[in-house]
Amino acid sequence: MDAVRTGVVGIGIMGSSHAKNLANDVEGSQLTAVCDASRQRLDWAKETFGDKVQLFDNYDAMLASGAIDAVVVASAHYDHPRQAIAAFKKGLHVMIEKPAGVDTASVREMNEAAAASGKVFSIMFNQRTVGVYGKLRELINSGETGPITRIVWIITEWFRNEAYYKSGGWRATWAGEGGGVLINQCPHNLDLWQWICGMPKRIRGFCHFGKHHDIEVEDDVTAYMEYENGATGVIITSTGDAPGTNRLEITCDRGKLVLEDNKLIWRRTRTPVKEFTKTTSDMWAKNEVWDINIPSNSEGGPHVILLRNWINAIRKGEKLISPGAEGINGLSISNAIHLSSWTNDWADVPVDEKRFGELLKQKIATSRGRR
Secondary structure: OOOEEEEEEOOOHHHHHHHHHHHHOOOOEEEEEEEOOOHHHHHHHHHHHHHHOEEEOOHHHHHHOOOOOEEEEOOOOOHHHHHHHHHHHOOOEEEEOOOOOOOHHHHHHHHHHHHHHOOOEEEOOHHHHOHHHHHHHHHHHHOOOOOEEEEEEEEOOOOOOHHHHOOOOOOOOOOOOOOOOOOOOOHHHHHHHHHHHOOOOEEEEEEEEOOOOOOOOEEEEEEEEEOOOOOEEEEEEEOOOOOOOEEEEEEEOOEEEEEEOOEEEEEEEOOOHHHHHHHOOOOOOOOOEEEEEEOOOOOOOHHHHHHHHHHHHHHHOOOOOOEHHHHHHHHHHHHHHHHHHHHOOOEEOOOOHHHHHHHHHHHHHOOOOOO
C-alpha cells in the first residue's frame, strides 16, 4: 500500500507534536493536511511544513477535500466523538487523543460508527507501550501471580499551578474540558488500571472541586472500587501535591507487585497466601517472601510507537496496541467517580449514562468556561 495520507485536526501542544512525528518519524505516513481554528497555529504549520501540507480552518472542509486517508483528532475533549464520527462517515481511518470523550454515551456512538465503517480506529494511550506496564499486565494475565485481591495507586505527580489553569478560558471548566484531573491528566492511569486489572463493578468516589486552585472542577480525588471477585481498589490523584508520588501496588494471592520509579518488584510469596493461611499450624508463622526485580524494556518514544502502529495497522493489518473502542473503559471509571461524588452514593459500572448526562448538563449550564 502507498503511504497513508494523514491529516491532524487541532494543532496545539499535542497535535503539533503528532503532525511533526507523522511528517518525519513514521514510515508509511505522509502528512498532507492540518486543521485549526487559530490563524497563529496555521501560520506555524505553514512555516514548519511548507506547501506540501494543506491548511484548513474548517474541519468539514478538510474531510471533504480528498487530501487525506486518515486523521488524528487532537482537538478539545468534547469534539473527539463528533469529529471521529464525521471522519468515519467519510471513510477515513481515525486516531483520537485521550480522553475518548467526556461522557460514555457519546463515546459509545463513536465506537458504533467506527465498527460500522470498518476503518482502523486507535486511541493515543501511549503508556501501554511503556515496558513496566506491559510486563505487569503480562504477569497478571499469565496467572503466575494468582488472583488480584487489592489495587492501590497513588498518582499525584500531576502538579499544576494557577498560571497553567489561567492559560486558557476552557481549562478546568465543565463547559470547556468536562472535568479536571480525571478527564485531563488521569485518562492514561485509568486506562492502565482497567487494561492491567480489569473493570470494577461499582465505585465510591470523593472529588474535591477547586481544593488547591481557583477552578470549578476536581483537583483532588480519592476513589474506592469493588470487583466481582471480591477484590478492592483505591486510586488517589491530585494536581495540588508537591512533591507528588507515583506508586502502584497490586496485591495478589502470590504476593505483591510494586511499581515505583519505573522499577517493578514482585514480592513473591513462596506459598499462595490462601493456602498458607489455611494450612500452617504455627499461629505466628509468616509466609516466606522473595523480592524479585522484574526486567522490562521500552524502545522509542511512546507517541511515535502508537502512531507507527496505527499506520502499520492501516497498511499491513498490524494488531493495534491501543484500539479506539477501548477508550470507553477508562472513561466509564472516570464518569462513575464523578457521578458517585455528585450524588454522594455508589455508582455502578457501566455508569448510568442518563443520570450522568443530566448532572453534567447542570454543571455546564453554570460553568464560567467556554468551548
